[in-house]
Amino acid sequence: MNAEPHAARPVGPDVLEIENVTVTFHTHGGRLVAVDSVSLSLSEGETLGLVGESGCGKTTLARCVTGLIPPDRGLIRLDGTELSRRRTKRDHRAVQMVFQDPYSSLNPRLTVRSVLTELLSVHGLARGRDAESRCRELMALVGLRPNALDGHPVAFSGGQRQRLAIARALAVEPRVLIVDEPTSSLDVSVQATILALFDDLRSRLGISILMISHNLAAVRFLCDRIAVMYLGQVVELGSRTEVFTDPRHPYTEALLAAAPRIRPAGGETVRLRGEPPSPTDRPSGCAFHPRCPRAEEVCAVDPPALAPARGTAALAACHFRDEQRYVDRSR
């Protein structure tokens, strides 16, 4: 494997620790375990990618970390201190989220300046002339002109609104930035500018980022480590190189194989059958076994733990995690 950009990023102390977090919802269809005992950590300056199909619990986990949904079990630590169920203003300041849809996450009635100055004043960060200069600084940081401060959100294009949403999140100098599908509502040529912006922000600010995306190419470009989720659980966790070149969970392999590519791939790829089952109706044993091309009898009975695999530093929740099957096409 070639040296990928930012592969040799120094790993600092953990900023965020997620320990055994479980989130359940009660629905007409019964109890739904959206996030099932997930443990993850994010270190200083690191970008962690969270991938999986819709309904795998990645957004629920992110909302839980942000404090929008309380976990049923488990705890979340920020810089070693447990975050209580009722977050303080400081906690909220430390963890900021950029939502998927920049059209609905900005107040349409306020100018960009009023959105930002209100935020700065609520958190006691800057007022008056200081606030104005901070606003200008933020515009420069996300690549917008200072006169953008006078506009209302409707006056901006999708890419510019995403920049505004990022500026809003960065205004309070968070420790952790959570980004939910930052490029999925944008045009291809605009996606590139937003990815470049994130790349620039993390090298300049050294901020820790938790990025949720189903765009595997974007995740591979930006993230140091990747967690793959299936039906509420982390099924594979490893560095970018490990997960993308030597995945050990058949689900990760299938995701990689299914991604459409500009350049034709050599050889046949494995097609995954069916769709994820409903989380209210979780299959026994390994939840992936009904769709898994590798499944054996044991898989229907015994749920595999997320454990180290032989020959790689990644963790995989598969009984056959020691087998190397994937043919990396980037070589």
Add this chain to the structure above:
Amino acid sequence: METALAVEDLTVTVARPSGRFRAVDGISFEVAKGRALGLVGESGSGKSLTLRAIMSLLPAAARMDAGVVRLKGTELPHAVRDVRKALRGRMAMIFQDPLSALDPLQPVGAQIAEVPRRVLGLSKRRSWERAIELLRLVGIPDPARRARAYPHQLSGGMRQRVVIAIALAAEPSVLLCDEPTTALDVTVQAQVLELLEDLRARLELAIVFVSHDLAVVRQLCEDVCVMYTGRIVETGPTPEVLAHPLHPYTLGLLDAIVDLDHPVAAPEPIPGALPDLEQIPGGCSFHPRCFLATEECATAVPPLAEIVNAPPSHRSACIHSDRLRAG
């Protein structure tokens, strides 16, 4: 090869408070029986309006001002009602969001059966059997049981399969697809693309596939048209266009994509932004964003033309294409 669908000089204008503006500007293309053509472009490129104009499903503000649509050589009438009648059983369209295309209050089987009953005049019983056959055709397991399910009881991928079944129910020869896999997960997208591929071969369907995703188009379509501000700026066999783009916009799009298999290269954004419909630049509309632009580019709209040393099927609307060809 037999031409299933031909579009000539199609022009669509859209009404805005300040006047009417061209959203589709005189485009022409053909699709042969059993072939798939991709229309690729970013939002505002006119790709969806093109499909809707062919299907006579334009929104109220839009109007087809010029152009001819031929189905198997026969020109379609101009009045909306006549077009719909002429299309019935010959051309069908599927959309991005399968849930909004289905009636939430009717079992999916009944929604499919309605088509053979009304269009082909089959009996009630025969149409229900046909609905089950169609569900089987689009790869839905246990079709007799699934036919009685309501849309909300099916997953996103299943719903898109049902929509495809409805589209195929009257045995059309042309299928128009407007971003049919955009709302789906990659694994399900791969399955739906495989289904379309299979149906195309088995039923000899001609497919026009609109997408913003070049990689998806590469999987399904032999030929591709790249659209920018309502014009086709490049067209040709898909592998050829992707490997040797002859228009700077196509090149820009390719450079803007992060390649999953070659993640080392940072994506290179195209400078500037897509122009608004009301402010489309004169001459080549891409010239303000183009690295090859010269004064000449601002004066005349370059025609979609063959390029020296490129295969004749590969055409580009750029006067500097030879410089891209040279590398």
